[in-house]
Amino acid sequence: MAKTNALRQAPVRKPAPDRTAPLREVRGGAAGGPQSLDRLVHERMRLGIVSALAVNETLTFNDLKRLLQTTDGNLSVHARKLEEAGYIACSKFFEGRLPKTEYKLTAEGRQALERYLDHMEALIRATRER
């Protein structure tokens, strides 16, 4: 009886928040986990594509090329990777006689960018607190 009372009165300790987790994840300690760094978005050009599409409903291939100051080949390679991951949606159509390629950020892509932003902020907090 006394033992159960002692158990009841014992203070419940919450586990301390692991503030260094974002650092370990970036070093590769927990790659693939739900909070690990999204390498697909982490690459500069792809990060630029996702960021630009986050503030525009749609952008054409030429808009993105001008905005990110890149070449056709480079942009199409990175856009294809994002498209394959389901982060952006691509539609092709004709405007008059000119073919146009338009990109749109998907809900999955927006979530990926939000996760990435959260991760960067957590990383900054973690390094400040060390």
Next chain:
Amino acid sequence: MTPVHPLREPRAEPAGLHARAMDNLRYIRQTMESATSFTAVSGWGVVIVGCTALAAGLWARMQNEPARWLAIWLGEAVVSFTIAGGATVRKARASRLPLFSMPGKRFALSFSPPMVVGALLTMALFRAGLWTAIPGMWLLLYGTGIVTGGAFSVPVVPVMGLCFMAEGAVALFLGPVWRDLLMAVGFGGLHIVFGFVIARRYGG
């Protein structure tokens, strides 16, 4: 005895990671800013400005003395800028967009010079007794500011500026009888029409 060195140098990684994370966030912000147009112009704010301009136009029409006419319109300008500024700040906060993003700064920088020129010319023309030329000059310079600033905003804004410029050009060559009507149609009517369009298409 040789000095003892630690086998591993202390890691400088956290500082490097911190800098890289900050750099990535900065890059995201810059990309977003350069990819957006200045959409914080408040349509409803512009509509209210149009309504106050209509009231000012009616009041100014009743004045015979040029100094009183000018005072009413200058008062209206102060009221309008306060309303439009307040509504723009409110819209930017509501949509969680930075007011002084790069497009916002460009808008302000392009809009300001014609306004400063307008203020100086108003003083000069009024002192020279050429106050009948003031409505045309105001409409032209306001339209110029809207067109140049509107280049960094949604497409309807520069269109509104062009309408002001066209009306200003007409006002310059029409007699003084038309000045109040043109001022009311421009600063009142155009603001109300385009304000509605901005509010409906670009959210508030």
